Amino acid sequence: xxxxxxxxxxxxxxxxxxxxxxxxxxxxxxxxxxxxxxxxxxxxxxxxxxxxxxxxxxxxxxxxxxxxxxxxxxxxxxxxxxxxxxxxxxxxxxxxxxxxxxxxxxxxxxxxxxxxxxxxxxxxxxxxxxxxxxxxxxxxxxxxxxxxxxxxxxxxxxxxxxxxxxxxxxxxxxxxxxxxxxxxxxxxxxxxxxxxxxxxxxxxxxxxxxxxxxxxxxxxxxxxxxxxxxxxxxxxxxxxxxxxxxxxxxxxxxxxxxxxxxxxxxxxxxxxxxxxxxxxxxxxxxxxxxxxxxxx
Amino acid sequence: xxxxxxxxxxxxxxxxxxxxxxxxxxxxxxxxxxxxxxxxxxxxxxxxxxxxxxxxxxxxxxxxxxxxxxxxxxxxxxxxxxxxxxxxxxxxxxxxxxxxxxxxxxxxxxxxxxxxxxxxxxxxxxxxxxxxxxxxxxxxxxxxxxxxxxxxxxxxxxxxxxxxxxxxxxxxxxxxxxxxxxxxxxxxxxxxxxxxxxxxxxxxxxxxxxxxxxxxxxxxxxxxxxxxxxxxxxxxxxxxxxxxxxxxxxxxxxxxxxxxxxxxxxxxxxxxxxxxxxxxxxxxxxxxxxxxxxxxxxxxxxxxxxxxxxxxxxxxxxxxxxxxxxxxxxxxxxxxxxxxxxxxxxxxxxxxxxxxxxxxxxxxxxxxxxxxxxxxxx
Numbered sequence: 001x002x003x004x005x006x007x008x009x010x011x012x013x014x015x016x017x018x019x020x021x022x023x024x025x026x027x028x029x030x031x032x033x034x035x036x037x038x039x040x041x042x043x044x045x046x047x048x049x050x051x052x053x054x055x056x057x058x059x060x061x062x063x064x065x066x067x068x069x070x071x072x073x074x075x076x077x078x079x080x081x082x083x084x085x086x087x088x089x090x091x092x093x094x095x096x097x098x099x100x101x102x103x104x105x106x107x108x109x110x111x112x113x114x115x116x117x118x119x120x121x122x123x124x125x126x127x128x129x130x131x132x133x134x135x136x137x138x139x140x141x142x143x144x145x146x147x148x149x150x151x152x153x154x155x156x157x158x159x160x161x162x163x164x165x166x167x168x169x170x171x172x173x174x175x176x177x178x179x180x181x182x183x184x185x186x187x188x189x190x191x192x193x194x195x196x197x198x199x200x201x202x203x204x205x206x207x208x209x210x211x212x213x214x215x216x217x218x219x220x221x222x223x224x225x226x227x228x229x230x231x232x233x234x235x236x237x238x239x240x241x242x243x244x245x246x247x248x249x250x251x252x253x254x255x256x257x258x259x260x261x262x263x264x265x266x267x268x269x270x271x272x273x274x275x276x277x278x279x280x281x282x283x284x285x286x287x288x289x290x291x292x293x294x295x296x
Numbered sequence: 297x298x299x300x301x302x303x304x305x306x307x308x309x310x311x312x313x314x315x316x317x318x319x320x321x322x323x324x325x326x327x328x329x330x331x332x333x334x335x336x337x338x339x340x341x342x343x344x345x346x347x348x349x350x351x352x353x354x355x356x357x358x359x360x361x362x363x364x365x366x367x368x369x370x371x372x373x374x375x376x377x378x379x380x381x382x383x384x385x386x387x388x389x390x391x392x393x394x395x396x397x398x399x400x401x402x403x404x405x406x407x408x409x410x411x412x413x414x415x416x417x418x419x420x421x422x423x424x425x426x427x428x429x430x431x432x433x434x435x436x437x438x439x440x441x442x443x444x445x446x447x448x449x450x451x452x453x454x455x456x457x458x459x460x461x462x463x464x465x466x467x468x469x470x471x472x473x474x475x476x477x478x479x480x481x482x483x484x485x486x487x488x489x490x491x492x493x494x495x496x497x498x499x500x501x502x503x504x505x506x507x508x509x510x511x512x513x514x515x516x517x518x519x520x521x522x523x524x525x526x527x528x529x530x531x532x533x534x535x536x537x538x539x540x541x542x543x544x545x546x547x548x549x550x551x552x553x554x555x556x557x558x559x560x561x562x563x564x565x566x567x568x569x570x571x572x573x574x575x576x577x578x579x580x581x582x583x584x585x586x587x588x589x590x591x592x593x594x595x596x597x598x599x600x601x602x603x604x605x606x607x608x609x610x611x612x613x614x615x616x617x618x619x620x621x622x623x624x625x626x627x628x629x630x631x632x633x634x635x636x637x638x639x640x641x642x643x644x645x646x647x648x649x650x651x652x653x654x655x656x657x658x659x660x661x662x663x664x665x666x667x668x669x670x671x672x673x674x
Contacts, residue, residue, distance in 0.1 A: 188384035193386075196451065211388055
C-alpha cells in the first residue's frame with residue numbers, strides 16, 4: 001500500500017512540476033506564436049501572392065515576387081556590402097577597445113570604462129543619429145573645414161556617413177562580446193606562450209586572437225544581422241541615396257503598398273540572416289571548440 | 297675554477313608596492329641539479345621562479361642564467377621553460393600542437409619534419425606516444441601534466457622550471473610522477489627548479505632543498521641535512537613532523553645544553569645558536585627518534601592516548617603529564633606484536649644529541665604545534 005501512495009505522490013509531483021514549467025513558459029510561447037510565428041507565416045503566404053489593384057495583398061500562388069527581386073538589387077547590394085563592411089569596421093574599432101578593457105586596464109577602472117561604453121545606449125539611437133546629422137551636415141564639420149580654408153566637403157548623405165553612423169551606433173554590441181571572451185582568457189596561457197619563445201605578436205595571433213574568436217564571431221554576427229535590417233541610419237545619414245533593404249521594406253509596405261513584393265524581400269532577408277548565423281557558428285566552433293560566447 | 301651556475305641570484309629583492317615578496321636573496325644553483333624551493337604560501341618561492349622565467353623583474357639585484365645577466369630579457373628570449381601550475385595548456389590546440397608550440401616559434405624556422413619528429417620524441421619521453429591528436433580536455437590530469445612537461449622539455453631548455461607541478465594530482469599519481477620527474481631529470485641532465493609547499497615532495501625528489509620563509513632563504517642543503525639539521529625552529533617545524541617542547545636553558549655542557557622542560561625534567565639537547573642561561577627554548581624531537589619502552593626506563597613517562605597503525609610503522613600520541621602530547625613513531629616488525637595499546641603507560645627515551653634546542657620565537661607557540669598533532673591523530 002505504502003508503495004502505491006509513494007508512487008502516487010511522485011506522479012503528482014511530476015505532474016505539478018510539468019504544470020509549473022508549462023505555466024512559466026506559456027507567456028513567452030504565446031508571445032512568440034502571436035508576434036513571431038504567425039506574422040512570419042503571414043509574410044511567407046504574402047510573398048507568393050499578388051498585389052491587389054488598390055494595394056495590399058491578393059491571394060495567389062506565384063513566384064513572380066521572388067523573380068522580381070532584382071528590381072531592388074541596389075538595396076540588396078547596398079545592404080550586402082555595407083552590413084559586412086560596417087560590421088568589419090565595428091570590429092576593427094572594437095577589438096582594441098575590448099582588448100584594452102579586458103587585459104590592460106587596472107581592475108578599479110574597468111567597471112567605470114565599461115559603463116562609459118554602455119551609457120550611450122541609454123539615449124535613443126534616433127537622437128544620437130540626429131546629432132550626427134548635424135555634425136556631418138552643412139553647419140557641422142564642413143563649416144569648420146571651410147573656416148580653415150577647405151571648401152565644399154560633403155559628408156552627409158554619403159556611404160561614408162552611413163558607415164560612420166553604423167560604427168558609432170553598433171560599437172558597444174561589438175565591444176561587449178569580445179570583452180567577455182578576452183576577460184575569460186586565462187592569463188597564464190599568455191605567459192606560457194611567451195615562455196615557449198613566442199614574441200608578443202605571435203602570442204597575440206596564436207593565442208589571444210584565436211581564443212577570442214568566439215566573441216568576435218558573436219559580435220560580428222550580432223551587428224551584421226542587425227545591420228541587414230537597418231533602416232534608421234541610412235535614412236538619416238544616407239539621405240535618399242544609400243538605400244538599404246530596410247528602407248525598401250518601409251517603402252513597399254507603407255508607400256507603394258506592395259505587400260507581396262515586400263514580403264518576398266523580407267523572407268529573403270531572413271534566409272540570408274540565418275545563413276550568416278550558421279556560417280559564423282561553424283567558424284567559431286571549428287576554431288575554438290565548444291567554447292562560445294552566447295549573447296544571442 | 298668552478299662551473300658556472302645554471303641559475304644565480306645576486307642580492308635579489310622584489311617589492312610589490314609596500315610589500316616585500318623577496319628580500320635580498322643570494323643563490324647559486326649548480327648545473328644538472330634538481331633543486332626545490334620549499335616554503336609556505338607567500339614565502340616568495342613562486343616570485344623567485346617567475347623572476348627566473350622573466351615574468352617578474354627584480355626590484356633590486358640580478359638574476360643570471362648560465363652566467364648571463366637576465367635584466368631586461370623578456371621571457372621569450374630566456375633559455376628556460378616552465379611547467380605552469382594547472383599546466384596552462386592551450387585549449388584550442390591538440391596535444392601535438394601544444395608540444396610543438398615552442399618549436400614553431402624558433403627562428404630561424406625549423407623544418408616541419410624536424411618539428412614533427414622532435415614533438416614525437418618528446419611525447420614518447422613522457423609516455424604519451426600516440427596521443428598527439430587528442431584534445432586537451434580529453435586528457436586526464438596526469439596526462440595533461442605530462443603534456444605540459446613535454447611542451448617545456450621539447451625546447452631543450454637550460455633549466456626547467458616547475459611551479460607546483462603535482463599539486464593538482466591525486467596522491468597515488470603524485471607519487472608516480474615524483475619518480476618519473478626524478479628519472480627524467482637524470483636522463484636529460486638539465487637543472488630542474490621545483491617550487492612546492494609540500495615538504496615531502498621537496499625532500500623526496502630534489503638534490504638540494506632551499507627552504508624559504510618571509511621572502512628569505514632560511515636554509516639550503518641536501519634533503520637529509522634539512523631534515524636532520526634544521527637551521528632554525530621554522531625549518532624544524534615546517535619540514536617533517538616534529539615534537540616541540542618548551543623549556544628553559546638550565547646549563548651548558550660543551551656543545552650541549554641542558555634544558556629544563558615544563559614538568560621539571562632536564563634533558564640534554566644540541567644547540568644551533570648560542571643560548572643564554574635561563575633563556576626560553578623550544579626543543580625539537582622527531583617522532584622517529586623517540587623509543588618507547590616499559591615504564592621503568594626512559595627520560596619521559598606518559599600514557600598512550602591514540603595508536604595509528606600504518607603497517608610498517610605505528611604512530612602513537614602519548615600524553616606526558618606537564619608537557620603535553622608527543623607524537624612517537626615506531627617501526628613495526630611482523631609477528632613481534634610490539635604494539636602499545638591506548639591507555640598503556642610507557643616510557644619515552646631518545647639518544648643523547650637527538651633533541652635540538654632553538655631559541656623561542658614568538659609566533660611558534662609550542663602548545664599550538666602539539667595541539668596540531670593531536671588534531672591530525674584523532
